[in-house]
Amino acid sequence: RRMFPAMRVKISGLDPHQQYYIAMDIVPVDNKRYRYVYHSSKWMVAGNADSPVPPRVYIHPDSPASGETWMRQVISFDKLKLTNNELDDQGHIILHSMHKYQPRVHVIRKDCGDDLSPIKPIPSGEGVKAFSFPETVFTTVTAYQNQQITRLKIDRNPFAKGFRD
Amino acid sequence: RRMFPAMRVKISGLDPHQQYYIAMDIVPVDNKRYRYVYHSSKWMVAGNADSPVPPRVYIHPDSPASGETWMRQVISFDKLKLTNNELDDQGHIILHSMHKYQPRVHVIRKDCGDDLSPIKPIPSGEGVKAFSFPETVFTTVTAYQNQQITRLKIDRNPFAKGFRD
DNA sequence: CCCTTTTCACCTAGGTGGTAAGAT
DNA sequence: ATCTTACCACCTAGGTGAAAAGGG
Numbered sequence: 001r002r003m004f005p006a007m008r009v010k011i012s013g014l015d016p017h018q019q020y021y022i023a024m025d026i027v028p029v030d031n032k033r034y035r036y037v038y039h040s041s042k043w044m045v046a047g048n049a050d051s052p053v054p055p056r057v058y059i060h061p062d063s064p065a066s067g068e069t070w071m072r073q074v075i076s077f078d079k080l081k082l083t084n085n086e087l088d089d090q091g092h093i094i095l096h097s098m099h100k101y102q103p104r105v106h107v108i109r110k111d112c113g114d115d116l117s118p119i120k121p122i123p124s125g126e127g128v129k130a131f132s133f134p135e136t137v138f139t140t141v142t143a144y145q146n147q148q149i150t151r152l153k154i155d156r157n158p159f160a161k162g163f164r165d
Numbered sequence: 166r167r168m169f170p171a172m173r174v175k176i177s178g179l180d181p182h183q184q185y186y187i188a189m190d191i192v193p194v195d196n197k198r199y200r201y202v203y204h205s206s207k208w209m210v211a212g213n214a215d216s217p218v219p220p221r222v223y224i225h226p227d228s229p230a231s232g233e234t235w236m237r238q239v240i241s242f243d244k245l246k247l248t249n250n251e252l253d254d255q256g257h258i259i260l261h262s263m264h265k266y267q268p269r270v271h272v273i274r275k276d277c278g279d280d281l282s283p284i285k286p287i288p289s290g291e292g293v294k295a296f297s298f299p300e301t302v303f304t305t306v307t308a309y310q311n312q313q314i315t316r317l318k319i320d321r322n323p324f325a326k327g328f329r330d
Numbered sequence: 331c332c333c334t335t336t337t338c339a340c341c342t343a344g345g346t347g348g349t350a351a352g353a354t
Numbered sequence: 355a356t357c358t359t360a361c362c363a364c365c366t367a368g369g370t371g372a373a374a375a376g377g378g
Contacts, residue, residue, distance in 0.1 A: 004346090035356085141357090142358050143347095143348095143358080157345080157346065158345090158346090158365080160365075161366080162347085162363070163348080166369080167369070200333095262333075306333090307333065307335080308333075309371085322369080322371095323342060323369090324340090325340090325369085326340080326341055326370085327339070327340035327341045327371085328371055
């Protein structure tokens with residue numbers, strides 16, 4: 001399924017005439033598994049993380065594009081899809097349920113993106129920069145644990161209009 | 166509206182590692198306006214063509230891509246849209262109704278596509294090749310003139326399923 | 331008279347949380 | 355007891371020709 005709300009970023013400081021890929025990956029925040037304690041409304045550690053899943057990368061569909069093009073628009077990751085199926089063959093990003101994750105935005109100069117692939121880790125080095133925003137850390141679930149989250153999803157997601165009062 | 170059936174082409178002979186744009190434009194077949202004579206089931210000349218419309222180009226949304234990528238797939242133009250509105254600002258291809266047209270497929274080496282634009286004629290010269298297929302000539306209408314065409318559209322277009330018996 | 335525009339019911343395609351059943 | 359899966363009604367978004375209304 002899609003991630004909602006989606007990450008949206010603005011970028012500045014690119015070379016307008018240089019081509020870039022923009023990509024997102026999602027990395028574990030820690031080595032823990034969590035459970036939600038309803039009476040305290042808190043996520044609590046519930047053991048160590050499950051074993052790692054195959055690495056996946058969401059390459060923004062406008063890639064590659066010039067620095068000028070990227071800087072002119074808000075870059076939205078709303079079509080990125082998540083799954084908990086480790087055997088997924090749709091190129092979705094694979095995550096464990098009940099774990100904490102941090103999405104990262106990557107800006108990759110075109111000449112450094114030759115071995116960019118949805119199923120390989122993002123290369124690092126010169127011409128590749130990563131950005132992450134702590135306020136975007138989230139915990140994965142298969143069912144919502146908390147009515148405020150459910151409310152937010154229903155109120156804000158146009159596709160959930162059928163559940164609004 | 167979309168063109169249906171859509172043009173679909175296969176390409177061979179590209180340099181696998183060279184980047185290309187693929188584009189389509191649609192040019193008048195002659196300088197005539199037509200009307201359909203029902204009793205003879207034929208299109209007849211009905212005067213000279215209306216004055217030219219602003220030139221538009223459909224740049225295939227997978228552009229630019231490598232020769233390898235283009236040659237691996239059937240290239241479909243099903244998202245190309247036509248309009249008879251000369252003031253169109255959606256980037257659709259503008260045509261006169263009741264005229265005959267020939268779609269053309271253009272293969273443009275990336276370094277020759279710098280001034281490629283949806284609202285400018287396709288550049289010509291080295292690194293740009295055009296292909297047209299006489300069997301794809303068509304006559305534009307605002308309402309179908311002929312029950313065999315209506316039948317073909319309803320039978321073959323998934324979106325017209327509601328009109329099938 | 332002939333052609334065009336507008337609106338509509340009916341589709342395709344796919345993104346929602348709810349819910350009941352399944353799994354561990 | 356807790357988490358997951360499969361299916362569903364209900365949406366968004368948009369592509370069909372029919373039919374009625376509009377226009378020169």
